[in-house]
Amino acid sequence: MKTNGVEEKKKIMIINSKATIESVYAALVMANGARMEGIEAEIFCTFFGLEAITQKRMDHLKVATVGNPGMHIPTMLGGLPGMENMVSHFMKKEMEKLDIPPVGEFLEMITAAGGKVFACKLAMDMFHLKKEDLWEGVEDVLTIGQFYERAWEGKTHIIFV
């Protein structure tokens, strides 16, 4: 954390590829945390990770209650109707207690802090999504090549979630 201004720029680029709460929040916490440390942060949402920046979906993400041993819910029970909603509701309540914001607000915090959010062009085409379906704070829709181009300056790390 030198302040002399000559230090090489540090950047974290996070690829958010899944739609589950725990996965999306991992990406959001790391992006926001990077900005808090004075590190540049960019999030690239691809495949199901697009749900986190799709207006209709972003504040209704769910925890995976099936096939998730960490939940300690037997798979058969996890598949019962309403289970996913109930567990997700409970988890969101716990997060609010820790001052962890909902997805939309969290993204606004990150962009207000200078972080950038991008969507993957190929995944957008696949899911028939248009730019206007996305959260208004999305900076741009990029190809993977354009994403890599953003990684060459300074010291950049790419994290896949």
Next chain:
Amino acid sequence: MEKIIAGATVQVNDEGYLTDHHQWNREIANEIAEEEGIELTERHFEVITFIQDQYAAEVPLTIRKIGKSGIVDIKEFYQLFPNGPLKKASRIAGIPKPVSCI
């Protein structure tokens, strides 16, 4: 360890945070800010006062709380204290380094 800041002898930890916030004053804040490359204005002090009040009330600091403070929004907070605002603002305010992840 002891350090002389703005002519006063104060106790700091190895990261330069005051260990006794009662030793803090505006001159000390100005000098720490200068080390961080920040020139303090009244706007900075409004934020610093808020942070100190939160610390006194034992409320853990997060970027979200600062944004909801009504004093400053997140964008301006990052502009006032660039490159790690919560840490820098806390150090300048004479309170311990925040342990928050958010």
